[in-house]
Amino acid sequence: MNYLLVAATPFEIAPTVELIKQKKIKVDVLIAGIGMLATAYHLTRKLAEKKYDFVIQAGIAGCFDKDFQLGDVVIVKDEIVGDLGVKEKKEYKDLFDMNFLKPNDFPYSSKVLKNKNKDALKLLKLPRVSGVTVNQITTAKPVIDLYVRKYNAVVESMEGAALHYICSQEKTPFLQLRSISNYVGERNKSKWKIKEAIVNLNEEVVRVLSSEF
Template identity: 45%
Template sequence: MEILLAAATGFEIQPTIDYLRNRTRDNRFVSVTPLITGVGPLATCYALTRGIDSAGPGLVIQAGIAGCLTGKKPGEVLAVSEEVLADVGVWEGQRFQSLFDMKLADPNAPPFSGGRLVNPHSGLLALTGLEPVRGMTVNEITTDPTRIEWHQQNTFAVVESMEGGSLHYVCLQAGVPFLQLRAVSNAVGVRDKTKWNIPLAIARLNEELIVLLEKLENGLPINGIKTI
């Protein structure tokens, strides 16, 4: 099975790229193609669409670091089971109005379900062995305390990224199974990098990513998908 391994930046998955280059090749291992999409929703949508059209993967895995809205510690790795597009709309006063709130889009028109982009592949999510959480995707990293509080009380997202929603949207539209792994690097808020731990987040992310790839190498069946 061909796996497309996507990340916004190369450094986020470099340990896994090194692992893939150095691994012992055999006939059982699935083929893994790294794809560096660039940062942000637009770059990610474009790169993923081209990558899927070109490679025809049986699975897309997106891996990266993320900010957290719920107090989880740096280094915790999570599987994002659903995404909310958190800034596609308008802020009016202290409240955010989404396209769905403004009746500009149907919250249940595919690929959306209740305004969310839900990963339907429960077998894949279970295979990770990670806690499934909701993510929110933004074009502008959230730092304002009022907006953070609003998101905590209304989106119920655990992690924030700039690419997760694009993965869910493109793969749901293309009918390709997918997974999103996120390692917490910092709390969402004022960008005080003295409180961040990007090296730990990257190390733990790649540990879990390599474990997942080894599971797939062993040919575990996932919702009818055969990996060998």
């Protein structure tokens, strides 16, 4: 299996990278940068340079649902960009609401960017959730409520939708793994569990890299 491992920052996948070096596992690593723009550029360029059998995006994320514990790892089954639209008369409208996109315009399906690779989604026994990708970390309760109500979002990242969009366009199988480091809106970082989230995240990444499917 020809793997590409993608992360926004080096520290999120540092344990896996160290293991790759020690065991000489054949996997390419791409640190694509924070945010959709950086991820879109670097991932597209990488996929143009080389054909991959499978792309794994790994990173920490905020969570909207307190039924999940900090440190839990999830698979993101579908994504949406949460702040691509307009706020008009106190109502947020996305591109679908404004009829710039139809619900099933490729690569969208029912207004979201789905991972349609069933084998990838079943690879790990982890919860499969919906994600929202944003350009600005969410702190305001009305916005939190909007993402949960409108998109059924469980996790928030700044890169996930770029992975889903690009890999769907390129017809490259992919998997987005996120480990919950904090609850969305909580800015007291002493309550976050970044270290635990990274440990758990990398354990699951290694499981994927050790699998054949």
